[in-house]
Amino acid sequence: MESVSAWLAPDLPRELLRHHLLCHITDNLDIRSCRLVCKAWSAVLWLHVHVPEPNKFPNLDFSQLPSVLAKATSLSSHPLSLSVVLGALVGNTTIRKLDLEGCFSSSENPKWKDHIRDLAHLTQIERLSLRNGSIRDSEAKEIERILSNLPKLTAFNVSVHLIGRTGMVPISFALASTCSSLTKLNLCGNQIQSGGVIELARGIFRNTTLKSLDISNNFVSAHGFAALGFVLLKNTTLTELNVASNDSEDSRAMSQFLRATNHHITKLNLSNCHLRDDCLPALQDLLLPSSRATSLTHLELSALEFSEQRSYDSLFGEILRSNTTLRHLALQPCPQNALHALSLAVSGNTTLTSLVASVWPSGQASSVDFRHLFLSCTSLRKLDISRNTVSSESIQGLGALLRLSTCLQELRACDMKELFSIEPSPLICVDEFAAGVRDTKSLKKLCIDFSYLSSDKMSFLMGCLQGNMTLTSLELETKSPASPQAIGILESLQDHPSLVHLSLKHGNISADLVRKIIRAASSMPPRMQRVDLGSIKAYPEQLELFARIPGWNSPEDLPIEFEFTALPKWM
Numbered sequence: 123m124e125s126v127s128a129w130l131a132p133d134l135p136r137e138l139l140r141h142h143l144l145c146h147i148t149d150n151l152d153i154r155s156c157r158l159v160c161k162a163w164s165a166v167l168w169l170h171v172h173v174p175e176p177n178k179f180p181n182l183d184f185s186q187l188p189s190v191l192a193k194a195t196s197l198s199s200h201p202l203s204l205s206v207v208l209g210a211l212v213g214n215t216t217i218r219k220l221d222l223e224g225c226f227s228s229s230e231n232p233k234w235k236d237h238i239r240d241l242a243h244l245t246q247i248e249r250l251s252l253r254n255g256s257i258r259d260s261e262a263k264e265i266e267r268i269l270s271n272l273p274k275l276t277a278f279n280v281s282v283h284l285i286g287r288t289g290m291v292p293i294s295f296a297l298a299s300t301c302s303s304l305t306k307l308n309l310c311g312n313q314i315q316s317g318g319v320i321e322l323a324r325g326i327f328r329n330t331t332l333k334s335l336d337i338s339n340n341f342v343s344a345h346g347f348a349a350l351g352f353v354l355l356k357n358t359t360l361t362e363l364n365v366a367s368n369d370s371e372d373s374r375a376m377s378q379f380l381r382a383t384n385h386h387i388t389k390l391n392l393s394n395c396h397l398r399d400d401c402l403p404a405l406q407d408l409l410l411p412s413s414r415a416t417s418l419t420h421l422e423l424s425a426l427e428f429s430e431q432r433s434y435d436s437l438f439g440e441i442l443r444s445n446t447t448l449r450h451l452a453l454q455p456c457p458q459n460a461l462h463a464l465s466l467a468v469s470g471n472t473t474l475t476s477l478v479a480s481v482w483p484s485g486q487a488s489s490v491d492f493r494h495l496f497l498s499c500t501s502l503r504k505l506d507i508s509r510n511t512v513s514s515e516s517i518q519g520l521g522a523l524l525r526l527s528t529c530l531q532e533l534r535a536c537d538m539k540e541l542f543s544i545e546p547s548p549l550i551c552v553d554e555f556a557a558g559v560r561d562t563k564s565l566k567k568l569c570i571d572f573s574y575l576s577s578d579k580m581s582f583l584m585g586c587l588q589g590n591m592t593l594t595s596l597e598l599e600t601k602s603p604a605s606p607q608a609i610g611i612l613e614s615l616q617d618h619p620s621l622v623h624l625s626l627k628h629g630n631i632s633a634d635l636v637r638k639i640i641r642a643a644s645s646m647p648p649r650m651q652r653v654d655l656g657s658i659k660a661y662p663e664q665l666e667l668f669a670r671i672p673g674w675n676s677p678e679d680l681p682i683e684f685e686f687t688a689l690p691k692w693m
Contacts, residue, residue, distance in 0.1 A: 259289030297325030316346030524558030
């Protein structure tokens with residue numbers, strides 16, 4: 123079970139508990155304890171219910187489920203409980219979000235075909251996810267019926283199925299004629315190929331509501347990109363497009379597609395599309411201010427297959443440097459030989475505010491020197507360098523960036539073992555980085571991984587965090603079970619002058635540390651708005667203490683989520 127609730131140690135003074143204490147409860151608890159949630163809040167604004175596998179709860183009375191769902195707004199189900207869930211939804215007017223991931227899979231639910239047509243009767247649904255299943259072209263007619271009969275449906279996820287090319291025909295018909303409310307459609311991983319995209323393009327051509335489309339990982343080749351490019355010249359409502367992991371193998375078709383996107387697309391994902399040197403002129407038309415591209419703000423690129431260094435230099439050093447619309451750029455991975463040109467682009471671009479950069483070492487190199495890139499990021503507001511293998515010089519450069527930048531507000535450096543384990547002089551590197559955290563003038567949010575910190579390195583970092591005057595949000599992650607380090611972190615930040623959100627994500631925590639961590643978290647100052655302690659195993663008697671917490675006046679920020687294993691008395 124995974125619930126969201128709050129709890130505290132029984133011997134703590136109530137005046138110390140004015141902040142929000144958020145915990146994820148993952149043990150099998152008696153759900154009747156959740157009645158205390160409603161006693162603490164005047165109203166439940168958001169309630170999510172998950173219906174579990176019935177075989178694990180043979181005595182579960184499903185006849186009570188309709189009355190529970192009458193107070194819920196969001197619902198998910200185990201595949202084997204689907205028939206009960208759909209029966210309980212008859213006449214329901216409150217459920218707006220329905221997540222049925224895996225419920226229409228032959229391996230998980232052999233009777234799924236008997237239930238798919240029942241979805242068309244749930245007219246109150248606004249967001250529907252059928253991700254990961256076995257829907258084929260023969261059942262695509264039911265998808266058309268869903269799109270046509272749900273008048274409030276705005277977001278539909280039917281990714282990772284087997285719809286194929288012919289299955290797109292009825293879906294395209296619905297988009298062109300009867301689908302009047304849908305704004306977001308996810309068709310990722312459906313093997314629709316170019317023939318399916320051609321059919322889809324016919325529907326998009328006449329559609330006037332769709333704003334976001336995901337057709338990534340669908341084996342789309344040249345003809346599909348050509349059809350999509352043509353329809354983008356006519357359609358004026360589609361603004362977000364994800365075509366990642368599709369290789370046209372034809373630079374001419376890809377170039378035509380790229381030129382067609384420069385009218386009104388604001389977010390474009392081209393990751394793993396294997397763009398080649400011949401596509402560079404089209405990228406220039408897409409990104410340079412002299413072109414018609416006046417709206418592209420988010421761009422994701424990866425797996426570039428430029429054969430010449432000058433192509434990288436031109437794309438990053440000239441084209442991106444001169445772009446005036448892009449706000450967010452993601453390069454995962456960015457070729458190592460493009461780092462210098464990327465540094466020039468970031469330093470010269472006046473509008474780019476967010477950068478995600480992941481670089482794999484090449485050849486015999488064991489790490490990548492980001493130093494020049496970091497020192498060029500002084501105008502960025504958000505920088506994500508997670509999942510990188512960095513050099514010691516890079517860490518020193520990162521510390522310098524934190525000290526020098528007056529704009530950088532968010533830094534994410536997670537899943538980077540080398541950040542705190544660089545040899546031969548790790549303490550010097552940590553000291554440089556920690557000093558940057560201490561002396562930063564602008565950083566508001568920091569996310570780092572402390573999985574590999576020894577006690578001496580930890581003291582460096584925590585000392586500088588205590589001296590920081592700007593952070594409002596701190597996320598600390600570790601892949602290992604929580605230890606006394608977690609308590610030390612909480613205790614050391616009690617007097618931080620500006621911190622209002624603290625997140626501590628860790629592995630399983632031992633029971634003997636639960637009370638100590640809660641005590642330390644509950645001692646945070648009143649200005650602290652939220653303390654997120656990640657996944658913690660708890661017990662019913664601890665949940666019962668929830669009613670003693672005063673001042674909970676934002677229930678929409680802390681939703682209730684529970685597994686339907688018994689009827690809560692408060693319902």
